[in-house]
Amino acid sequence: MAGDTLDLTGQVALVTGAGRGIGRAIALDLARAGAAVVVNDLDAAPAEAVRDEILSGGGQAVAVAAEIGTEGSAETCIETALEAFGRFDVLCANAGVLRDSVLWKTEDEAFDLVLRTHLRGTFQCGRAAARHFRKAGGGGAIIVVGSPAGQLGNFGQSAYSAAKAGIVGMARTWAVELQRAGVAVNAIIPTALTRMTETMPSLAGYVEALNRGEPLPDHLRAEQGIGTPEDIAPLVSFLASPVARDITGQCLGIGGDRLSIWSHPRELSAVTRSGGWTAASIAQVWADLSKDRLQSFGVKVPG
Numbered sequence: 374m375a376g377d378t379l380d381l382t383g384q385v386a387l388v389t390g391a392g393r394g395i396g397r398a399i400a401l402d403l404a405r406a407g408a409a410v411v412v413n414d415l416d417a418a419p420a421e422a423v424r425d426e427i428l429s430g431g432g433q434a435v436a437v438a439a440e441i442g443t444e445g446s447a448e449t450c451i452e453t454a455l456e457a458f459g460r461f462d463v464l465c466a467n468a469g470v471l472r473d474s475v476l477w478k479t480e481d482e483a484f485d486l487v488l489r490t491h492l493r494g495t496f497q498c499g500r501a502a503a504r505h506f507r508k509a510g511g512g513g514a515i516i517v518v519g520s521p522a523g524q525l526g527n528f529g530q531s532a533y534s535a536a537k538a539g540i541v542g543m544a545r546t547w548a549v550e551l552q553r554a555g556v557a558v559n560a561i562i563p564t565a566l567t568r569m570t571e572t573m574p575s576l577a578g579y580v581e582a583l584n585r586g587e588p589l590p591d592h593l594r595a596e597q598g599i600g601t602p603e604d605i606a607p608l609v610s611f612l613a614s615p616v617a618r619d620i621t622g623q624c625l626g627i628g629g630d631r632l633s634i635w636s637h638p639r640e641l642s643a644v645t646r647s648g649g650w651t652a653a654s655i656a657q658v659w660a661d662l663s664k665d666r667l668q669s670f671g672v673k674v675p676g
Contacts, residue, residue: 392419
């Protein structure tokens with residue numbers, strides 16, 4: 374560890390969706406820590422721009438233009454890592470897309486695109502990484518990207534919420550399946566102002582201020598836990614490092630000044646009734662069963 378950075382020298386990381394926003398910040402932070410980075414994006418230009426930024430800073434990087442969620446794209450990215458650097462150690466599956474609309478206006482095509490990119494894409498990347506790690510035998514780290522929308526639900530985000538909830542569910546399963554192979558699998562829940570959030574009316578003013586170079590207010594960073602993409606990246610670098618390889622199966626939040634651990638879903642209360650339940654008997658016990666235990670729902674955004 375040197376200063377504020379953990380040493381990732383000798384590690385090779387793949388970051389999908391790394392041409393812009395959170396993915397770009399993650400790729401740059403990993404490179405600053407000494408990792409060689411495979412920079413993936415749908416379009417070549419932003420991937421190559423981030424690659425060049427890393428190279429100009431004395432780091433190691435290659436760019437791969439590939440659409441995550443399509444057959445073979447994950448394998449192409451990992452093969453590129455092996456060809457360029459001779460090894461592959463860390464996957465950060467970050468690629469995503471938004472097509473927000475309320476339930477009754479959501480079309481199948483938009484729903485399928487979001488699920489294909491986020492959920493199927495993360496699955497394909499995780500599968501390719503797992504196959505490599507199991508064959509190579511040296512362990513590794515898989516870091517997937519969830520969202521508060523996947524934990525709590527959010528207005529107008531049926532597809533996105535479903536995909537992000539599924540990603541966290543897969544991470545917990547992969548942590549079980551890959552533990553014997555020495556592969557740590559964790560999900561992060563980032564909250565940051567990016568081009569994906571600039572269309573939200575409650576955040577638009579903050580995005581505009583940030584674009585003008587103005588600092589974000591303390592209440593947004595601390596109370597709401599909303600900051601910049603650069604605030605997200607250190608958690609990925611931490612989870613990618615050897616010091617965190619015994620941390621697995623966790624869901625960790627980061628944004629602005631806040632770092633958090635999300636709980637696993639669990640039973641909060643239970644009662645039994647010999648012979649099973651009827652609708653009427655459920656109604657009789659409901660008040661006691663649910664008292665002070667009903668869960669919140671919906672992402673709370675600044676007013």
